[in-house]
Amino acid sequence: MAEVSLRQLSKRFGPTQVIGDLSLDIPSGEFAVFLGPSGCGKSTLLRMIAGLEPLSGGEIHLGGARIDILPPGDRGVAMVFQQYALYPHMTVRQNMAFGLRNIGTPTDEISRKIADAAEMLEITPLLERKPAQLSGGQRQRVAIGRAIVKQPRAFLFDEPLSNLDATLRSRTRIELARLHQRIRSTMIFVTHDQVEAMTMATRIVVMNRGQIEQVGTPMDVYRRPQTRFVAGFVGTPAMNFLTVAAVSDEAGFARVSLPDGSTVTTVIPTKALPSAALTLGVRAENIQPGGGIPARVDVIERLGERTLIYANLRDGSTIVYDETGDVQVSIGENVQLAIDGSNAHLFGADGRAIRG
Amino acid sequence: MAPTRICLVRTGGQSVAEATQSAAAGIGIPRLANALFVLPYMLILLVMLIIPLGLGIWLAFQDYDMLGGWNGSVGLENFQNLLDDRIFRGTVRNTMLFVLMTTPAFVILGLALALALNDRLRRSAMLRAIFFGSSVLSVTIVTLVWRLVYLPDRGMLANILGTVGLHSIDPVTSETWALPAIAVVTVWWIIGLPMTLFLAALQQIPADLYEAAALDHASRWRTLMSITLPSIRRTIVVVAVVEVILQFQLFGQALLITGGGPNNTSRPMVQFIYEAGFRDLQLGFAAAASQVLFALMLIAALAQAWVGRKREG
Amino acid sequence: MQTYRRGSSFTDRALFIAVALLAIIWIAPIIWVVGLSFKPNEVLMRTTGGIAAPPFTLKNYTDILASSSVFGWMLNSAIVAIGQTVLTLVIASLAGYGFARTNFLGRNALFVIVLAALAVPEQAIIVPLHTMFAMFDLHNTYVALIVPRVAFPFGVLLMTQYFRAISPEIEEAALLDRASRFKIFWRIVLPLSVPAQVTLGIYTFLHAWNDYFWPLVSATRPEMYTLTIGLASMQTNFAQTEGIGFLMAQAVFAGLPVLILYLFFQRYIVSAVAGGGSK
Ligand SMILES: Nc1ncnc2c1ncn2[C@@H]1O[C@H](COP(=O)(O)OP(=O)(O)O)[C@@H](O)[C@H]1O
Ligand SMILES: [Mg+2]
Numbered sequence: 001m002a003e004v005s006l007r008q009l010s011k012r013f014g015p016t017q018v019i020g021d022l023s024l025d026i027p028s029g030e031f032a033v034f035l036g037p038s039g040c041g042k043s044t045l046l047r048m049i050a051g052l053e054p055l056s057g058g059e060i061h062l063g064g065a066r067i068d069i070l071p072p073g074d075r076g077v078a079m080v081f082q083q084y085a086l087y088p089h090m091t092v093r094q095n096m097a098f099g100l101r102n103i104g105t106p107t108d109e110i111s112r113k114i115a116d117a118a119e120m121l122e123i124t125p126l127l128e129r130k131p132a133q134l135s136g137g138q139r140q141r142v143a144i145g146r147a148i149v150k151q152p153r154a155f156l157f158d159e160p161l162s163n164l165d166a167t168l169r170s171r172t173r174i175e176l177a178r179l180h181q182r183i184r185s186t187m188i189f190v191t192h193d194q195v196e197a198m199t200m201a202t203r204i205v206v207m208n209r210g211q212i213e214q215v216g217t218p219m220d221v222y223r224r225p226q227t228r229f230v231a232g233f234v235g236t237p238a239m240n241f242l243t244v245a246a247v248s249d250e251a252g253f254a255r256v257s258l259p260d261g262s263t264v265t266t267v268i269p270t271k272a273l274p275s276a277a278l279t280l281g282v283r284a285e286n287i288q289p290g291g292g293i294p295a296r297v298d299v300i301e302r303l304g305e306r307t308l309i310y311a312n313l314r315d316g317s318t319i320v321y322d323e324t325g326d327v328q329v330s331i332g333e334n335v336q337l338a339i340d341g342s343n344a345h346l347f348g349a350d351g352r353a354i355r356g
Numbered sequence: 357m358a359p360t361r362i363c364l365v366r367t368g369g370q371s372v373a374e375a376t377q378s379a380a381a382g383i384g385i386p387r388l389a390n391a392l393f394v395l396p397y398m399l400i401l402l403v404m405l406i407i408p409l410g411l412g413i414w415l416a417f418q419d420y421d422m423l424g425g426w427n428g429s430v431g432l433e434n435f436q437n438l439l440d441d442r443i444f445r446g447t448v449r450n451t452m453l454f455v456l457m458t459t460p461a462f463v464i465l466g467l468a469l470a471l472a473l474n475d476r477l478r479r480s481a482m483l484r485a486i487f488f489g490s491s492v493l494s495v496t497i498v499t500l501v502w503r504l505v506y507l508p509d510r511g512m513l514a515n516i517l518g519t520v521g522l523h524s525i526d527p528v529t530s531e532t533w534a535l536p537a538i539a540v541v542t543v544w545w546i547i548g549l550p551m552t553l554f555l556a557a558l559q560q561i562p563a564d565l566y567e568a569a570a571l572d573h574a575s576r577w578r579t580l581m582s583i584t585l586p587s588i589r590r591t592i593v594v595v596a597v598v599e600v601i602l603q604f605q606l607f608g609q610a611l612l613i614t615g616g617g618p619n620n621t622s623r624p625m626v627q628f629i630y631e632a633g634f635r636d637l638q639l640g641f642a643a644a645a646s647q648v649l650f651a652l653m654l655i656a657a658l659a660q661a662w663v664g665r666k667r668e669g
Numbered sequence: 670m671q672t673y674r675r676g677s678s679f680t681d682r683a684l685f686i687a688v689a690l691l692a693i694i695w696i697a698p699i700i701w702v703v704g705l706s707f708k709p710n711e712v713l714m715r716t717t718g719g720i721a722a723p724p725f726t727l728k729n730y731t732d733i734l735a736s737s738s739v740f741g742w743m744l745n746s747a748i749v750a751i752g753q754t755v756l757t758l759v760i761a762s763l764a765g766y767g768f769a770r771t772n773f774l775g776r777n778a779l780f781v782i783v784l785a786a787l788a789v790p791e792q793a794i795i796v797p798l799h800t801m802f803a804m805f806d807l808h809n810t811y812v813a814l815i816v817p818r819v820a821f822p823f824g825v826l827l828m829t830q831y832f833r834a835i836s837p838e839i840e841e842a843a844l845l846d847r848a849s850r851f852k853i854f855w856r857i858v859l860p861l862s863v864p865a866q867v868t869l870g871i872y873t874f875l876h877a878w879n880d881y882f883w884p885l886v887s888a889t890r891p892e893m894y895t896l897t898i899g900l901a902s903m904q905t906n907f908a909q910t911e912g913i914g915f916l917m918a919q920a921v922f923a924g925l926p927v928l929i930l931y932l933f934f935q936r937y938i939v940s941a942v943a944g945g946g947s948k
Binding site (some may be wrong): 383385386387388389390391392393394396397398400401403404405406407408409411412415469472473479483485486487488489490492493494495496497499500501502503504505507510511512515544552576601604605607608612626629630633634639642643646647649650653654 | 680684685687688689691692695696697698699701702705713716717718759760761763764766767768770771772773774775776779782783786788789790791792793794795796797798799800801816817819820821822825837840841844850854875878879881882885886896897898900901904913916917919920923924927928930931935938939
């Protein structure tokens with residue numbers, strides 16, 4: 001258990017920059033989830049921390065000591081790989097024991113640690129099996145078990161849930177969160193799946209193109225996205241973006257006009273606005289029928305507990321809002337929508353959110 | 357197995373660029389200590405292959421024989437002498453003739469066997485085992501067997517020809533038949549190699565191609581011509597190149613069956629190198645002959661690969 | 670294997686009969702030789718017809734057992750073949766792992782050299798190689814019979830290819846488990862490469878057992894002959910020989926070990942050939 005500090009990390013593969021000048025402190029005991037689209041450099045970053053990928057620049061500290069100069073085994077981190085990377089020719093027990101043997105742990109201590117971990121993960125009956133005789137979910141547990149027995153100062157997870165089916169994935173999410181509660185170790189988890197990030201993280205780090213877009217608690221990232229990228233990446237359905245113009249000031253707050261001419265009053269101070277182009281961002285849940293913005297229903301997606309309705313404004317732009325599951329609505333119907341300005345966001349031309 | 361290394365096979369298939377590119381993925385951080393893994397092999401390669409290769413090229417330009425010792429560099433004289441040597445010219449002709457006799461046989465027969473035996477039936481597996489089996493024998497055993505087959509009057513061939521009322525011939529002492537007799541032995545010996553390469557290629561053809569063809573009512577012949585053969589064109593070129601390289605190295609069969617005779621009509625280049633280098637101990641001369649062989653093999657293989665690629669492109 | 674059957678069963682049957690006939694022609698010489706090896710030399714002097722007709726004898730084989738040299742040669746062949754196999758497996762596995770999975774300066778350049786070495790036939794180097802061994806007075810030794818063949822790159826390339834196919838994540842997991850590079854090689858990678866080891870081992874053994882040109886020029890003293898060379902040395906003066914039954918028994922006797930090996934390991938032998946060619 002230790003704090004992880006990334007200092008001005010950068011990584012190039014030949015001429016291509018994959019990570020650029022990335023700095024971040026992850027406090028001890030945190031469950032930090034790096035969230036970003038595929039190819040944004042999450043795995044690379046994790047592998048740099050583990051020592052599997054040399055740095056092009058910067059430093060990594062763990063528990064106050066610099067570790068990027070150490071070989072992977074000496075860094076005190078354990079990693080759970082996407083494909084689990086169990087040793088195929090060893091039994092589950094041998095898989096878990098391998099790392100402990102390599103550091104000369106006494107045999108009885110090894111057995112005890114394996115027994116504890118196996119019990120916690122409910123894999124005790126599997127200990128004498130080989131990986132080929134395990135299901136995907138069981139392998140995943142073994143991979144976690146192999147990490148746990150080493151009692152690392154930090155755990156690294158590289159999309160470990162992506163090979164599981166949907167049911168197992170949501171169950172494992174809960175179990176991982178519970179595991180973190182229990183061992184309180186620093187965990188760094190990378191994923192492209194925002195549901196995983198929202199459900200497990202104590203802190204989400206949103207990444208895009210090798211850069212950090214935003215760091216915050218799940219609700220913070222959801223409620224107060226700092227960039228248009230974060231706003232669009234986190235949350236389903238994706239946030240609506242409409243090009244708008246600032247028209248007037250209402251008690252210090254900006255009032256903007258939509259492409260179709262209707263206006264929305266925000267809670268963003270007028271004086272913060274730049275003169276250049278503005279984008280209004282608003283989530284589906286913050287748009288309701290019963291306002292003054294005319295629209296025509298185009299597509300209806302019924303998800304059960306709620307219904308997503310895609311509608312066209314008068315100028316043709318599309319907007320999505322949600323309703324209760326059993327709402328009566330039909331395609332082609334004309335509706336009048338209201339946008340909740342107090343939950344709307346404004347983004348400048350640089351993609352950054354404008355706040356008071 | 358054949359006296360030459362089957363590894364030559366791979367030169368036809370994979371380009372150097374392809375192979376090195378896929379070598380890019382190492383794990384861990386670069387460390388010079390990792391070179392220790394390859395050090396033992398690289399040392400052996402250096403001492404047992406690279407240095408001899410360089411030495412051989414150098415020797416080809418020297419007047420050097422075991423008895424007379426080293427008499428300095430002689431430029432191209434060894435090569436000039438080879439050109440003037442009637443026997444050497446004969447061995448070049450014999451070798452080329454042999455390659456021309458065997459390579460088509462290996463390609464056509466190997467492909468035919470592969471096509472006929474490419475299924476999961478037990479009987480096919482048995483036949484494959486028979487055709488492949490002879491290639492695990494050494495050249496000495498193969499030639500021993502075949503000399504007994506070719507034995508005048510009492511050999512198997514003489515027996516068979518006798519039963520159908522034909523006069524027995526002794527191919528081993530016939531100027532016309534000596535080289536073809538060696539070619540027959542060679543094809544008998546290692547037909548398993550091309551057959552196996554073709555079988556491997558046939559198994560790479562996706563089954564749904566055949567299913568699609570069947571749905572299109574393609575006849576068996578059309579399926580062969582428009583699906584099977586085009587799919588394994590690359591392998592046909594590879595097999596041809598491999599066989600040319602292998603058969604250029606004809607040696608043991610000729611030495612042990614005919615000794616190169618009669619009247620030098622079956623003496624191959626390698627036997628010439630062997631006799632010049634290890635019987636007459638003319639090292640420079642033998643080395644020069646080796647370089648000629650090496651060059652001819654490279655040219656033949658490159659030409660063939662080039663022709664194959666052109667047709668493909 | 671392609672299971673899709675097309676065409677009429679009549680064509681299938683005709684094709685099978687044709688191939689089966691060819692197969693009979695193919696093994697006829699071997700059956701003939703095996704059959705006659707059990708016949709007395711006196712009978713064979715007169716006729717070689719009717720291999721199934723008595724009298725039969727084991728004398729040709731007991732004669733082999735009585736002749737001392739064949740056993741010595743067989744022992745030499747075994748020492749050379751096993752030595753070469755073990756050395757090749759060790760060295761090719763190490764090098765293959767080095768090329769497949771480690772990073773060091775100059776690795777790609779060295780690998781290109783190894784690939785290029787594939788193109789070098791033994792004839793191009795045999796004269797200078799022989800001279801070099803003569804210089805150090807190493808001919809007629811096991812070292813001379815074993816070591817030069819380890820230089821051929823096939824094994825290294827085969828192992829490189831095989832190691833590359835093993836997931837790198839497994840080795841990275843072992844790195845994080847504090848295993849040294851050599852330990853990863855020894856405890857993780859080698860156990861996983863057993864199929865490739867078997868293939869390469871059998872392939873090397875067969876080549877060594879059947880090797881002809883190099884042993885012919887290097888082992889010149891009869892007591893250092895391998896079986897291949899020894900048998901060849903007895904083939905001179907062939908037409909006049911009175912003991913063709915004895916010769917046939919020798920062929921059978923010498924061929925037996927590899928044929929047995931072939932029967933047991935056919936799958937690996939064939940895959941070594943196909944693997945070398947299809948990639
Ligand atoms: N070994 C490598 N060589 C070159 N480019 C690489 C290498 N590994 C990753 N990349 C590139 O770096 C970028 C980030 O990759 P990665 O960290 O795997 O992304 P993520 O895990 O977020 O999907 C990708 O564009 C990928 O193509
Ligand atoms: Mg990734």
